[in-house]
Amino acid sequence: MHEVLGTTTDGDLVINVGPQHPATHxxxxxxxxxxxxxxxxVDPHLGYIHRSIEKMCESLTYRQFIYVTSRMDYLSAxxxxxxxxxxxxxxxxxxxxxRAQYIRVLMDELTxxxxxxxxxxxxxxxxxxxxxxxxxxxxxxxxxxIMEETCGARLTMNYMVPGGVMADIHPNFQxxxxxxxxxxxxxxxxxxxxxTGNIIFQNRMKGVGYLSAEDAIxxxxxxxxxxxxxxxxxxRKIMPYELYNQVQFDEILETGGDSFARYMVRLRxxxxxxxxxxxxxxxxxxxxxxxxxxxxxxxxKGEFYTRVETARGELGVYIVSEGGTTPxxxxxxxxxFSNLSALDxxxxxSKIGDLVAMxxxxxxxxxxxxx
Amino acid sequence: xxxxxxxxxxxxAVRSLWIGMRRTGYxxxxxxxIITQQYPDNRETLQLPERFKGEVVMPHNEQNEHRCTGCxxxxxxxxxxxxKVITKFDITPEGKKKKAIDKLVYHLELCTMCNLCVxxxxxxxxxxAQTFEHSVFDxxxxxxxxxxxxxxxxxxxx
Numbered sequence: 120m121h122e123v124l125g126t127t128t129d130g131d132l133v134i135n136v137g138p139q140h141p142a143t144h145x146x147x148x149x150x151x152x153x154x155x156x157x158x159x160x161v162d163p164h165l166g167y168i169h170r171s172i173e174k175m176c177e178s179l180t181y182r183q184f185i186y187v188t189s190r191m192d193y194l195s196a197x198x199x200x201x202x203x204x205x206x207x208x209x210x211x212x213x214x215x216x217x218r219a220q221y222i223r224v225l226m227d228e229l230t231x232x233x234x235x236x237x238x239x240x241x242x243x244x245x246x247x248x249x250x251x252x253x254x255x256x257x258x259x260x261x262x263x264x265i266m267e268e269t270c271g272a273r274l275t276m277n278y279m280v281p282g283g284v285m286a287d288i289h290p291n292f293q294x295x296x297x298x299x300x301x302x303x304x305x306x307x308x309x310x311x312x313x314x315t316g317n318i319i320f321q322n323r324m325k326g327v328g329y330l331s332a333e334d335a336i337x338x339x340x341x342x343x344x345x346x347x348x349x350x351x352x353x354x355r356k357i358m359p360y361e362l363y364n365q366v367q368f369d370e371i372l373e374t375g376g377d378s379f380a381r382y383m384v385r386l387r388x389x390x391x392x393x394x395x396x397x398x399x400x401x402x403x404x405x406x407x408x409x410x411x412x413x414x415x416x417x418x419x420k421g422e423f424y425t426r427v428e429t430a431r432g433e434l435g436v437y438i439v440s441e442g443g444t445t446p447x448x449x450x451x452x453x454x455x456f457s458n459l460s461a462l463d464x465x466x467x468x469s470k471i472g473d474l475v476a477m478x479x480x481x482x483x484x485x486x487x488x489x490x
Numbered sequence: 491x492x493x494x495x496x497x498x499x500x501x502x503a504v505r506s507l508w509i510g511m512r513r514t515g516y517x518x519x520x521x522x523x524i525i526t527q528q529y530p531d532n533r534e535t536l537q538l539p540e541r542f543k544g545e546v547v548m549p550h551n552e553q554n555e556h557r558c559t560g561c562x563x564x565x566x567x568x569x570x571x572x573x574k575v576i577t578k579f580d581i582t583p584e585g586k587k588k589k590a591i592d593k594l595v596y597h598l599e600l601c602t603m604c605n606l607c608v609x610x611x612x613x614x615x616x617x618x619a620q621t622f623e624h625s626v627f628d629x630x631x632x633x634x635x636x637x638x639x640x641x642x643x644x645x646x647x648x
Contacts, residue, residue, distance in 0.1 A: 183569035186604040250514065257525060271541040271618065277604045285605060289541070313510055318502040 127152060131159055138167045142245050142475045145485030147459075149474075156470050161463045169489045176449040181207045181281060181416040184449070189275035191453065192487035194234040195429040197226045200279035205360060206425040206436040207281040210418035215361075216407045219283035224362045225296070225399055226270075226278065227427075228392040232303070233262040234430035235389045242382070242479035243314050246323055251314050258306060261299045265292065281416060283409030296400050300393055310386065324379035328465040328477035331376055338464065339457035342432025343388065344481055347381030349374040354428040366398050381480040417444055431455055431482055455487035538620040543603040546573070546596055547619040548636040555644040556637055558615035560591040567610035572600040580642075590643055598624060599632040613647050 125133055132153045138146040146167035152160040172191060176184040185203045189196035201223055208215060215223075240255030263273045269289045270276035278285050314320055330340070335348040345352045353370040355363040371387045373380035418440035426435045432454025439448040458481050465477050517523060529536075538544075550556050560577040578592040594616075608616055616636065626632060 179569050182567070182606065186569060186602060186606070250510075260525070267542060268539040269541070271539070271543040271605060272603060275602070277606075280609075285609060286541070289539070309513060313513055317506040317510065318499065319506060 129154075136474070138164075142478065143485070144241060144483060147483065147485050147488070149462075151471065151474070153471060156472075158466045158469055158471055158474065161466045161474070163459055163462065165489050167489070168486050170486075172490045173449050173451060177446055180444050181418060181446070184446070185279065185281075186275070186277040188451070189277055190486060191451065191490055192429055192431060192434070192455065192484050193274055194237055194484055195230050195431065196275050197230040197278065198427055198429040199434060200277060201227060202425055202427040202429075202434050202436045204279040204281050205427065206423050206438050207416065207418065209425055210421070210423045210438065210440060211281065211412065211416065213282050213410050213412060215283055216410055217404045218406045219408050219410070220361045221399055221403045222284050222288055222408065223279065224366070225396060225403075226266075226276075226284075228395050228399075229262050229265065229296070231392045231430045232389050233259050233266075235385050235392075236262075238385060238430075238479075238482045239310065239314070242482075243320075245475045245479045246320060248314065248317075248320070251310070254306070254309060254313070258299075258303055261295075261302060265295050265299065268292070268295070280409065282412040283407070285409075287408045288403075293400055293403070296396060300397060300400075303389075303393060307390065315382075315386065321379065323473070323476055324377065324382055324480075325375075326377050326379075327469065327473045328378045328480065329376050330461055330465050334461065334464055335376075338461040340432070340461050341454050341457065342428070342430070342482075343371075343381055343384040344432065344458045344461070346371060347373050347384045347480075348376040352433065354426050354433050358426060360425070360427060362399065366395050368395050378476050378480040385482070415444055417442065418446070426452075429454060431484065431487065432458060451490060453487045453490060455484055459483055459488055538622070540620070541618070542620045542622070543605055543618045544621045545598055545603075545619050545624065546601065546607060546616050546636065548594065548616050550638055550641055551644065554638055554641045556615055556641050557613045557644050557647045558591050558594060558637065559613055559643065559647060560589055561612065563610045563612060564607035564616060567606045569604065569606065570600045570602060572597050572602075573607055591637060594636040596634045596636050597632065598634060599629060615647075 127133060134151050134153060136149040136151055137143040138148040143149070148164040148167060150162040150164060151158060170190070172187050175187055179187065185200050188199040188203050192199055236255045236259040240252035243251035266276055267273050269286070269292050270278040330348050332348045332350050335345040335350050341352050349372055351357070351370060351372060356370045368391050371384050371391060373384050418438065420440055420442040422437070422439050424435060424437045426433050433452070434454055435452030437450040437452070438446050441447040462477060462481060466474055548556050548558060560575055562575045565573045565575050574595040575591060576593040576595065577589055579587045580590045582588050603618070605618065608618055624632070
């Protein structure tokens, strides 16, 4: 057990950030060893929001366990549901109708934009800029309205089911998404104007929290955190699922490796998601939105693994089935946990004031880390 | 060299501040772009989408009849044990015993609005309502009985 308060034998100060700290966005507990203002060590203590989701899933059927995964990474709830649905479909060997695939990709990309919007606002707020938060939420509200209209909920939608989606899209869906694209394009310059170009912001981000490509790989970082260091790891590109091998999009890479590079990756990813939505939104084919599946789903005996790209990185779902109606074991490989493990490496030797900037660009969602 | 950089940074800071404040000034003078909703005051005009998942309800027609057969498909589909179907046996006019629901108990405090029960229902007896203001002073009030007292099953629903 580590010491959580007081001084070490070298005279270094040990302080706690969290579990109740506004900049940790949840119940993350960081035990920091400080030498003056310089960080010697960051020791994340987890478990404050552990709900044993993996164990819970073992007692739920293959239709029921999907809703729990919305509560892991609640900002990309759709993509979590998508990963689970894909894994069950892989076991059942069900072909998903084309219409459902289009809807799924659209929802995933909308979720990704919504998640990055919230990250952008919250991170600017961590660094002391309060206005961007409201600007981000104004655009995010439009996505939430679209979700509310089609899925019936704003955050934990539970819209993906094994074999497709739960309901057809709302008649207004395409019209509203198109008007959102227009709105987003017109407001995106504001983001660069207010935050990216701001000299105070740049000084606080550039050169802070450097993570080399080798370290990003060795810590298992994925998503924008690794792509900011120049590691190509977009699951949508390297192992395309659903439609992603048919749409044209770029994998966003920055080679800076610092907080600013990670910031730019996420900002450019929002634009790229808009590009994907624009290609898909007019071409939704007619047909079923859900494949015919049995009332009681039984996966054959075996092990199944799928991976998707959430807004934070690679999410893996691993199901071990004994042939029954409930999984024998489920394991989630969450992106937040691996990304957090790089924080100690990044923060060593930097000032404590920069810790919030580093945590902000890692885009930590604590329920995703703990599950 | 240091002095030049110092003065340059001051100018850059002033420029950044000006750009940011210009944006703030724009919204200060353009009231129409503000989208704040005055929530409890706009309750009368508040429109929620028809698919919004607020709580599970059982619609009844004018003769106080519902469509629930008591098949417990919703109870089996629910991941949280939110729904409990309590059945009884009615005597039909022909003198046969027929299964019917006595009570459909719905625990709103356990419900996560996942919509699985509504999807599972074979006779469309339960739907999601758009109500969302669920806070009460006593937790017991969140346990609801969905079928009205004295209600019976609609003709022709098997």
